[in-house]
Amino acid sequence: MEIEVAQEKLAKALNNVSRIATGKVTLPVLNNVLIKVQDKKVSLITTNLDMATIDYLPVSSSKDGVVTVPARLLAEFVSNLPKSTPVKITSSDNKINIAAGKYSSLINGAPADDFPELPEINEKSAVIFKVGIEDFKNSANQVLVAASNDFNRPALTGIHFYTKNKILYLVSTDGYRLAKKVLVKDVKSEIKVTVPASSLQEVLRSIDDSMEEIELSFAEDLVRFRLGEVEIISKLIDAEYPDVDKLFSTNSEINFEADRDELLRVAKLASLFARHGANDAITCETNSENNTFSIHSIANEYGENDSIIETKIDKNGKISITSRYLIDALNNIDGKKVSLGFSEGVDKSTGLAYPLVLKNQKSDDYIHVVMPLSI
Amino acid sequence: MYNVWENTLAEIEQKISTSNFSTWFQDTSLISTDKGHIIIGVKNSFFIKQLRSKFLNIISEALTNNGVKVKDIEFEIQTKSKSKIRPREVTTSIDIKDRLASTKKAFKSTKSQTTGLNSKYTLDSFVVGSNNDLAVAAAKSIIEHPGTSYNPFFLYGGSGLGKTHLVQAIGNEIQKNHPDFKILYTPISDFYAEFVDYVLKGKGKDFNNKFRSLDVLIIDDFQLIVNKEKSQEEFFNIFNTLHQLDKQIIVTSDRLPSQIKTVDERLANRLTWAGAFDLQLPKFEDKCAILRAKADLDGAEIEDEAIEYIAENVNTNIRDLESELSTILLMSDVRGLTPLELINNGSIKVTRNAKLKPTTAKRIVEKVSKYYQLNPNELKSKSRVANIKTARQIAMYLLHEELSMSTTKIATEVGVKDHTTVLHGINKIKNDLKLNFTLRDQIAEIKEKIYD
Secondary structure, rough: EEEEEEEHHEEEEEHHOOOOOOOOOOOHHHEEEEEEEOOEEEEEEEOOEEEEEEEEOOOOOEOOOOEEEHHHHHHHHHHHHOOOEEEEEEEEEEEEEEOOOEEEEEEOEEOOOHHOOOOOOOOOOOOEEEEEEHHHHHHHEEEEEEEOOOOOOOHHEEEEEEEEEOOOOOOOOOEEEEEEEEEEEEEOHHHHHHEEHHHHHHHHHHHHOOOOOEEEEOOOOOEEEEOOOOOEEEEEOOOOOOOOOHHHHOOOOOOEEEEHHHHHHHHHHHHHOOOOOOOEEEEEEEOOOOOOOEEEEEEEEEOEEEEEEEEEOOOOOOEEEEHHHHHHHHHHOOOOEEEEOOOOEEEEOOOOOOOEEEEOOOOEEEEEOOOOOOO | OHHHHHHHHHHHHHHHHHHHHHHHHOOOOOEEOHHEEEEEEOOOOHHHHHHHHOOHHHHHHHHHHEEEEEEEHHHHHHHOOOOOOOOOOOOOOOHHHHHHHHHHOOOOOOOOOOOOOOOOOOOOOOOOOOOHHHHHHHHHHHOOOOOOOOEEEEEEOOOOOOHHHHHHHHHHHHHHHHOOOOEEEEEHHHHHHHHHHHOOOOHHHHHHHHHHOOEEEEEEEHHHHHOOOOHHHHHHHHHHHHHHHOOOEEEEEEHHHHOOOOOOHHHHHHHHHOOOOEOOOOOOOHHHHHHHHHHHHOOOOOOOOHHHHHHHOOOOOOOHHHHHHHHHHHHHHHHHHHHHHHOOOOOOOOOOOOOOOOOOOHHHHHHHHOOOOHHHHHHOOOOOOOHHHHHHHHHHHHHHHHHHHHHHHHHHHOOOOOOOHHHHHHHHHHHHHHOHHHHHHHHHHHHHHOOO
C-alpha cells in the first residue's frame, strides 16, 4: 500500500477517526485505524463496536493495499509534521513508513485481517432522510442538552427520532426535562428509533464548514450518517422509548412572553444563589396586578436574590424549578422573544405536576419542557 | 440443566485468543437449534459481520462436538427487551437423546389436578442432614398425626433449599396414609388469583366453603403476600377456622412472618404459634450426601473426588448443586470420559459462587470497621458503646466463620482480653442471625466486600 497526501488533509482525517479508537474494549486492534486503498479510493476506518467512523481521503497518488496501525500514535505524529508538506505512507508487512520532507518514522501495526469487518446498511430497506447540515447541527444540539447519561435507563441516553403526522421529530428527555425539535416537515417514510447520544455527538464533531448536507439512513439496528467525506455508522439503542407526548402535558393556564436575553440574565443571576440543597431550586412567580415575572432564590449562607422582569401577565402563579435547567432551555431557544407557560396543581391524567413549557414566541418547532420541583 | 451453549463457548475459548473470545462471544446466546438450523443471538450488527466472516467454522465445529447437528448458522440481534432466550428444544444426536429421555422420565410431571401436589416429591428422596434434620423430624410427626402437634407448621429458608420439596412430600405421605383426606397445595399467589376470581363472580362464600372443608392446607411462598388486605383477611379467617377444627396447616416462606412488612401482626403471631422451622444451607458433608443420593437415584457412576469437587464449588443452594451434577453426568456420557477425568482436563468448570479468594484477619477487621464507619482502632478499643460492640462481635464472628481462627487468636485481633468474650460474641451473632434478617443482609454485604 502506498499513498501520498497533503499533511493538513491527512491530519484532519486522522484526528477525526482516531477519537473513537479509545481501546476501552478488550480487543487491542480496536485502537488501530485501518487504512484501506482500493481503486485509488483511500479510506481511514476506526470502530469501537458500537459505532464506526470512515473518512474518505482525497490523495494525489496511491497503490492498493490495507494496513492497520495504532490510530492515536499516527494521528499525533502526523499533526506535528510541518504544515503543507506532502506526506508519503508506504506499508511493508504489518508496518508503515511515514515520510514527510526531512522527517520519517516506522510504526508497527497489526495484520489487517484482525480488524473487524463493518456491518453494512441494507440500502434497499433503509429509510433515508437528507437534511441541511446547519439545520441538523442546530437541531441535534438543541436536543442533546436534555439527554440523560444514566445507563440504568438506556433508552434515555439516546436521542429519539420519530415521525408523527408526516413530521420527523427529535426528542430527548432525562426524566426531569424534555426537548423536542422538528427536524424535517413533510416526510414520507415512518420511523421510530433511538440513536445513542454519544454517536450523535461524534457526528457533530465531524462536521466542518465545507459540508452542506447530511444523509441519514436507518436500517434494522443501524444508522448511517453521511456528511462530506465522512461516514459514521452506529448501532441504535435497543430499548423502548417512553411515549413522551403522553408524559408531559404542554397545555398551560398561565402564559406570558419575555425577552430571551433579559430572562437569561435574570436566570443566571438567580442561579448564583440557587445552591441550597441538591436541586439548585429557584422559585418563579407571576403577578397579574403589577405585570411582573419574578425569580427568587436563596442560599442560606450567602444571601438571596430577587429579580423581576416586567411583562404582561394575565394570571397569578408560582413554580419552582432547577435553575440550570432554565438556563439550558433559554440557551437553546433561538429568537429574541420566548413564550413561557405553566399551570399550578397536578395533571389528573398523569398524576404529575404541570411543567414549565418554553418555546420561541414565533415558532412551535422547538419546545423545551422542565418539570417543577416540589417544595 | 444441560447447557449446550456454555460448553460450546468453553470449547471455542480454547481455540482462539482471549481478547478475541471476550470481545466477540460475550453476550452471545443460542436461540434455536431446530433441525440443524442454528440461530445465535448477538448484541448488534457489528458482531454479526465479524462472527460470520471469521468464526463460522469454529462455531460450527464446537457445536458439532457438543452433539448439535449443524446445517446452517444464522445470527440474530438479541434485543434486551426480550429476555435472553434459552434453547427450547435442543436436537442432539440420537444416543444423547435417549440418555436425556431416560433421565427425564423420572421428572415427568405427575401433578395432581385436585390436590396440586406433585407425586415426584417424596420424603425418601429428601436427603436429611444437619441443615434440616429438625424440620424433617417435625414433618414426620405431622405425617403420622396431622393437625396435632405442629400446627401450623411454618417452614422457612432461602430459595432452592427444598421447602417446596418437603411440604409436598408431607402432602403426598398424608394422602398415602389417608386417601379420604382433602388436601390442597397452593402457592399464595394462586390463592389470591382464585379469591379475586370468586369475588368477581360474586361467589365469595363458595371460596370460603371450598377451603373450610379441607383437611390439610399447604401454602407455598407466603412471602409473596403483598398489601392485599382483603385477601389477607380472608386467609386469616380460613386459617382460624381450619386451626380450630384441628386441621393441618402448612406454610412456607423465605423468611419469618415478622420480617414480611405487609403481614398483619396477629397473623404473623399465629403462623409461628407452633414454632418456625428453618432449612439452612447444607454443609460440605451434607452436600456430598445430597450429590451421592442424587447420582444413585439416576443410576449414574461418579467418583467421590468429583462429588467433593462439586460440593466444594457450589455454595449457593441445593438446586444449583443438582443442576451442576446433571450437567457433569451428561457431559461425561457425551464425551465418554468419567466425571473426574472431565474435571481434571478442564472441560468442566463449576462456577456457582466459585471458591472464594483467601482473605486475611486484617482485611476482615478493616472491612467490618469501614462498613460501620468506624476506625479499626475504635473497633479494637475497649469501648462498650453499642454500635462499636456489635461491630466488634461481627468481626469476631467473621474471623471465626471465614478463617476458622481460634478464639484466643481472634481475641488479639479485635483487642479483647479474654477468649470467652470472643466465644460469647460469636454465639451472640449466631443467635441473632436466626431472627434478625437485617443483620443477615449486613453480614452478607460485608462478606461481599471482603471477597471483592
